[in-house]
Amino acid sequence: MDRFVIMGGKKLEGEVTISGAKNAAVAIIPAALLVEGTCTIENIPAINDVDVICNILGELGAKIQFKDERHTLVIDCSALHSYTASFESVQRMRASYYLIGALLGRFNHAVVAMPGGCNFGVRPIDQHIKAFEALGATVDTTSGIINASAEKLIAAHIFLDVVSVGATINAVLAAVRAEGVTVIENAAKEPHVVDFANFLNAMGARIKGAGTDTIKVTGVEKLSGGTYSIIPDQIEAGTFMIAAAATGGNVLVKNVIPKHMESLSSKLEEMGADVQEFDDSILVSRTKPLKKANVKTLPYPGFPTDLQPQIVALLAVAEGNSIVTESVWDNRFQYVEELRRLGAIINVDGRVAMVEGVEKLTGATVKATDLRAGASMVIAALVANGVTEVYNLKYIDRGYEDFEHKLQALGAQIVRKKNDGTSSEQELAL
Numbered sequence: 001m002d003r004f005v006i007m008g009g010k011k012l013e014g015e016v017t018i019s020g021a022k023n024a025a026v027a028i029i030p031a032a033l034l035v036e037g038t039c040t041i042e043n044i045p046a047i048n049d050v051d052v053i054c055n056i057l058g059e060l061g062a063k064i065q066f067k068d069e070r071h072t073l074v075i076d077c078s079a080l081h082s083y084t085a086s087f088e089s090v091q092r093m094r095a096s097y098y099l100i101g102a103l104l105g106r107f108n109h110a111v112v113a114m115p116g117g118c119n120f121g122v123r124p125i126d127q128h129i130k131a132f133e134a135l136g137a138t139v140d141t142t143s144g145i146i147n148a149s150a151e152k153l154i155a156a157h158i159f160l161d162v163v164s165v166g167a168t169i170n171a172v173l174a175a176v177r178a179e180g181v182t183v184i185e186n187a188a189k190e191p192h193v194v195d196f197a198n199f200l201n202a203m204g205a206r207i208k209g210a211g212t213d214t215i216k217v218t219g220v221e222k223l224s225g226g227t228y229s230i231i232p233d234q235i236e237a238g239t240f241m242i243a244a245a246a247t248g249g250n251v252l253v254k255n256v257i258p259k260h261m262e263s264l265s266s267k268l269e270e271m272g273a274d275v276q277e278f279d280d281s282i283l284v285s286r287t288k289p290l291k292k293a294n295v296k297t298l299p300y301p302g303f304p305t306d307l308q309p310q311i312v313a314l315l316a317v318a319e320g321n322s323i324v325t326e327s328v329w330d331n332r333f334q335y336v337e338e339l340r341r342l343g344a345i346i347n348v349d350g351r352v353a354m355v356e357g358v359e360k361l362t363g364a365t366v367k368a369t370d371l372r373a374g375a376s377m378v379i380a381a382l383v384a385n386g387v388t389e390v391y392n393l394k395y396i397d398r399g400y401e402d403f404e405h406k407l408q409a410l411g412a413q414i415v416r417k418k419n420d421g422t423s424s425e426q427e428l429a430l
């Protein structure tokens, strides 16, 4: 199994450029299924999740071409031949549920295996199904297959019972070509929801209100293609900002939208870091000791759940006791056990973690229990005394482009060791 070997203690210094947003890309690529023409999508992150979703589109008959070192994607969905996505394809990626809304919108019929579970609790799709049914579809979920079909999709007024990124995006996907004006209330406001809507509008859709809690979609007959560039990844940017603060470094995080980072920037300042915002970059540095802080995850514009494991790694080495409340997912503290191996003192009670800051963490062998948990391990390893090995890199590779190289360029001592005992990099001077 590949692993990172990290020698802690180096301050991160320099500049890092953030890639395109994973959670925008994994929604925008399936949205191309609605387009009978060519979509050129720029600023695509070179990550495994993008490869997985592109393979599925290819199986459905899309013509896919990568350019610009895999950062531009040209998708032509004018000749699709299937509305069925097999279990083998979808099990590799949770966000494959977007295929349901997209295929339903394109063919009035979608057959998609139920996306797998994940490592931080039950991930129901009842709100997605509620939206499809409101638009006139019949949805059958027997035998782990979602079979959604409609003679015709007709606009509806949809009130989501929970704020859900996935259900909001799926409702829009199914409504884009439905007859009439669909109103989605209690919609998610995340930056990638807005980006996804902007992409569809660039292809000819009529979506208004994305970024607020009411989205209006006026159905159009056809989407016919165009060019679009994906926004920078809020969570990748946040991960580097936290890593900079953790190591007491000085890092200019480039290609970000500072507005998307506000909940984190203010939290880092509260903890004693300096955060300076520029037009499309943020400078994070720290010379003072880290102070405790309480954090509660919330839908956007609140503190993102996808930065919760990373900020816990930071709080683990801050002075004092911090309380972290996870209010989006039921079970997103499983990685805490791994941080404890490094010497962190954290107690979890349900959705609340009590973090007792320690002066130093000590290197150990740990594993990523999911994507963001993996980033948390790496941050903790960067500040720990000695050597840490991080296993289960498949999670990190799903969502962070070139993670170890970006960190190396900032001075981190991190290498990837291959399963066969070889190293892709020069050895660390340990």
Ligand code: EPU
Pocket (backbone or CB within 6 Å): 023, 026, 095, 122, 123, 124, 125, 126, 127, 128, 129, 162, 163, 164, 165, 166, 167, 188, 305, 306, 328, 329, 330, 371, 372, 399
């Ligand atoms: N929920 C329901 N019913 C539904 C849908 C969601 O009860 O039908 C609940 C969930 O159980 C959860 C809450 O609503 O408690 C929010 O879930 P949401 O649907 O917003 O999550 P998601 O769309 O499945 C996306 C991101 C996640 C991120 C969450 C929350 C993508 C591909 N994934 O998931 O990102 O944690 O929103 O912001 O966009 C990650 O990138 O590491 C990641 C897990």
